[in-house]
Amino acid sequence: MGEAGTRTPAEQARAVARACRTATLATAMADGSGPYASLVLVAFDHDATPLLLISRLAEHTRNLEADPRVSLLCDGTAGFDEPLTGPRVTLQGHALRSADPQDRARFLARHPSAGMYAGFADFAFYRITVERAHIVAGFGRIHWIKDYLLDAAPALREAEADILAHMNGEHTDAVQLYATRLLGRSGDGWRLSGIDPEGADLVRGNDVARLGFDRIVTDAEAARAELVRLVKRARSTAT
Known part of the structure; x- marks a missing residue:
């Protein structure tokens, strides 16, 4: 949406997030030992809600089943000589299981190889209900965002x-x-x-x-x- 310099922080955050194939998912360890970060495949719904396909056998899934609060880091710094001058977005919210066939279709269209295991009994799709976002668009360009999601169409x-x-x-x-x-x-x-x-x-x-x-x-x-x-x-x- 327009040039980067004319975008609102929310538009910048959605642009960074939507371009990501993978993201870092942070959950709280179910045993109370501390935070846990892991790599996940990610897709995005029309309003920029993150979509995940994760296994119940994975540590992060066991964690969010006990505490659905999550953070998701979307890294847009690839190609920057100095990574800290590049954009990155952290999305905070709750991860909730989804049975919506449109979520499934959108995720598998972006990650067709995931179709090999999407039907396994231990895998399920999740939506992250984003409550706020934090974008670092470069040195000095840092914003907390409450209106991250786009209006439905x-x-x-x-x-x-x-x-x-x-x-x-x-x-x-x-x-x-x-x-x-x-x-x-x-x-x-x-x-x-x-x-x-x-x-x-x-x-x-x-x-x-x-x-x-x-x-x-x-x-x-x-x-x-x-x-x-x-x-x-x-x-x-x-x-």
Whole structure:
């Protein structure tokens, strides 16, 4: 959503979070011995709520079943010569189990290899109900955020599956241009895995990329207009 310098702290925080494939999950040890941090795969719902797929056998799951309070660190510092000058976001809230098929579909679209074990009895999907966020966008740019979540766009959610099917079926060339021309990614076979009011997620194997929109879209027509505008920009960009 716009240039980084013009974004609100909440917009910056969502942009950093949505671009992450993995995150660090912090839970309180069930035995009271202290905090515990672990690496998890993460996806995000339309409003930027984090989605997890975790096993009951894992230490972090046993912890949050005893105490659902969690923190999730989303690290956006990759590629910075000095990591502490890069952005990172901590999301605080409660992790609650989810049986929503849309949560499952959105997570597996972003992490298709997780489909191999998503149906195992010990695995379950969780939503983190974010209560506040903390963003460090660089030295001196630090904010606590209470309005991290984005307003819902039910019309776009309803149209998402059709948009993805259309783009991945009829416009693979456009998706490839988004990845290579606009996002600087290499390789063939990029696909859209999700779309939300602020942008679209792209995947290629285990690689993920985030295509941000310049404006909020709330329905299929607005999404189509933004995707068309971005592919025109990509085609005008020198290889």
